[in-house]
Amino acid sequence: MLGEFDIIARYFTRPARSAGLGVGDDAALVVAPTGLTLAITTDMLLEGRHFAKGVDPAALGHKALAVNLSDLAAMGADPRWFTLAIALPAADEAWLDAFANGLFALADREKCELIGGDTTRGPLTIAITAIGTLPTGHALRRDGACVGDDVWLSGATGEAALALAHAAGRVALPPGDAERCRERLDRPQPRVGLGRRLRSVANAAIDVSDGLAADLGHILERSKVGAEIELEAIPRAAPLVAAGDARLATECLLAGGDDYELVFTASPERRDAVARAAAAAGVPVSRIGRIVAGSALAIRDARGEPVALARAGFDHFAGGTDAP
Ligand code: ADP
Ligand code: MG
Numbered sequence: 191m192l193g194e195f196d197i198i199a200r201y202f203t204r205p206a207r208s209a210g211l212g213v214g215d216d217a218a219l220v221v222a223p224t225g226l227t228l229a230i231t232t233d234m235l236l237e238g239r240h241f242a243k244g245v246d247p248a249a250l251g252h253k254a255l256a257v258n259l260s261d262l263a264a265m266g267a268d269p270r271w272f273t274l275a276i277a278l279p280a281a282d283e284a285w286l287d288a289f290a291n292g293l294f295a296l297a298d299r300e301k302c303e304l305i306g307g308d309t310t311r312g313p314l315t316i317a318i319t320a321i322g323t324l325p326t327g328h329a330l331r332r333d334g335a336c337v338g339d340d341v342w343l344s345g346a347t348g349e350a351a352l353a354l355a356h357a358a359g360r361v362a363l364p365p366g367d368a369e370r371c372r373e374r375l376d377r378p379q380p381r382v383g384l385g386r387r388l389r390s391v392a393n394a395a396i397d398v399s400d401g402l403a404a405d406l407g408h409i410l411e412r413s414k415v416g417a418e419i420e421l422e423a424i425p426r427a428a429p430l431v432a433a434g435d436a437r438l439a440t441e442c443l444l445a446g447g448d449d450y451e452l453v454f455t456a457s458p459e460r461r462d463a464v465a466r467a468a469a470a471a472g473v474p475v476s477r478i479g480r481i482v483a484g485s486a487l488a489i490r491d492a493r494g495e496p497v498a499l500a501r502a503g504f505d506h507f508a509g510g511t512d513a514p
Contacts, residue, residue, distance in 0.1 A: 192281035194309050201290040202274060202304060209271060209305045218305035220271055226323040229267035233257045237314040247285045249376035250316070251292030256378045257399065258320035259300055260450040263385030264397035266330040267322030269302035275319075277312030300382055330388060330395035330454065335413035339393055339455035339481040342464060344384055344473050346427040347402050348439065350375040351446020361438055367429035378450035384475075387467035388454055395454035401445040403499060406453050407487055413455075416484035421491045423478045444489065445499055455481055 192200070198213065206212030211219035222228075235254050237243055255272065262269050274293075278286075297304060302320065353371035356363045363371065381397070388395060394413055398405045402424070410417055421440070430439040456464050461477075468475040489497040 192283065192286075197278075197281055197286060198307075198309055201286045202307060202309070204294075204304065206305070207303055209303055212303065212305045213307070218271070218273070220305065220321075223323050225326065227326045227329065229262055229265045229322040229324060229329065230319065231258055231261040231265075231322075232317060232319040233261065234315065234317040246376065247288040248292035251289040251294075252296050252377050254316040254318050255293055255296050255302070255320070256380050256450065258318045259296070259302065259380035259382055260378065260397040260399065262320055262322040263380050263382045264330065264395050264452055265322065265324065266328060266385045266389035266392075266395065267324045268386055269300045269320060269322045269382060271303050271305045272297070272318055272320040274304060274307035275309075275315075275317040276307065277310050277315040279311070279314055300380070324389060328389045330385065330392050332394055332396055332409050332412040334392075335394040335409050335415050335455040335481050336457070337415055337481055337483050338458065340458055340461065340464075340477050341406065341417055341419065341479040341481060342392075342452075342454050342456065342475050343398075343402070343424065343478050344381050344452040344454075344468070344475050345449075346425045347398055347444075347449040347451055348430050348442035348446050349427050350378070350448035351442040352429055352433060352438075354446075354448075355438060355442065361433050361435055363429060363433060367432055371429050375448055378448065380450055381452045381471070381473055383471035384452060384467060384473045387471050388452075388456075388464070391460050391463045391467055392454040392456045395452055398449040398451045398453055399447060401447040402449070402451075402453065403444045403487060403489065404447075409453065409455065410481075410485060410487055413481075414485065416482045416486045416488070417479055418482055419479035419487065419489045421489055421497055423476060425474075425476050440497065441499070444497070 203213045209220050259269050349371040353375040355361045356368050394409050396405045396409050
């Protein structure tokens with residue numbers, strides 16, 4: 191039977207690279223980078239709330255880090271280090287092996303080093319704190335949107351929510367689409383390369399975790415501005431179109447959540463710079479509307495009619511449902 195220290199040593203200890211001292215002492219040591227600002231973020235995943243029991247452990251390892259890297263991306267930060275606090279119901283070696291593989295595959299790809307954490311027995315819970323760096327004064331904050339800015343969206347939203355709708359029996363997707371949407375839900379790709387390149391281009395940014403409308407709403411609130419969004423300008427991934435339920439598709443697009451795309455604003459003078467950043471990052475971007483005076487988020491369809499949303503996005507304390 192594996193003990194706590196066996197688990198840490200076997201699955202979560204690797205030689206320190208950029209850290210001065212990694213896993214194994216009372217605290218990790220990192221040399222504070224001169225001239226850079228640290229971006230620090232924490233996200234927690236609970237079984238039954240953020241993911242269903244029996245989920246693929248490799249996907250879970252990936253997602254637990256991905257959601258944190260998405261927050262760093264939304265600040266324009268370069269990922270550097272992370273800590274992992276994990277509660278496990280049992281020391282299941284096959285499970286731990288797969289979880290660690292999923293986790294480190296993404297960590298290595300994004301050059302983010304595990305430097306410490308905490309391990310305990312309990313209901314399956316994963317809390318990661320990720321630390322990134324960026325040049326001081328260049329963070330992409332929520333409060334920087336200006337009247338006249340374009341509103342941009344990376345990639346496409348809605349597929350993760352469509353996977354949940356499929357799992358809940360609200361829609362029956364063909365097998366290929368079901369698989370593609372499940373992949374988006376289980377293995378979100380944080381837009382780290384794009385965020386970094388938008389540092390000197392965008393005025394404000396946020397990552398879409400709770401739904402496009404709700405998260406854009408946070409930018410508007412913090413920047414004290416409004417926005418006009420054109421529904422037709424928001425890209426629709428093929429499975430959303432093929433699902434044949436326009437109402438559900440629109441709901442997934444605007445209020446689905448779990449997308450981990452970036453919504454950002456930039457001056458119209460920076461359109462070429464945005465296009466260059468997107469091309470260099472290999473991520474498509476779409477101009478979906480503009481920032482206006484006021485405080486309202488107006489979304490209009492092709493006929494210019496306002497789009498009404500049953501719910502703006504996900505809120506754990508206001509009717510949010512648990513994972514199936
Ligand atoms: P302490 O009792 O001093 O808090 P722990 O026994 O909790 O130390 O942890 C021992 C070492 O292992 C520490 O360096 C800690 O950061 C690291 N650690 C514990 N759990 C994890 C984990 N899940 N992932 C990475 N490092 C971990
Ligand atoms: Mg400890």
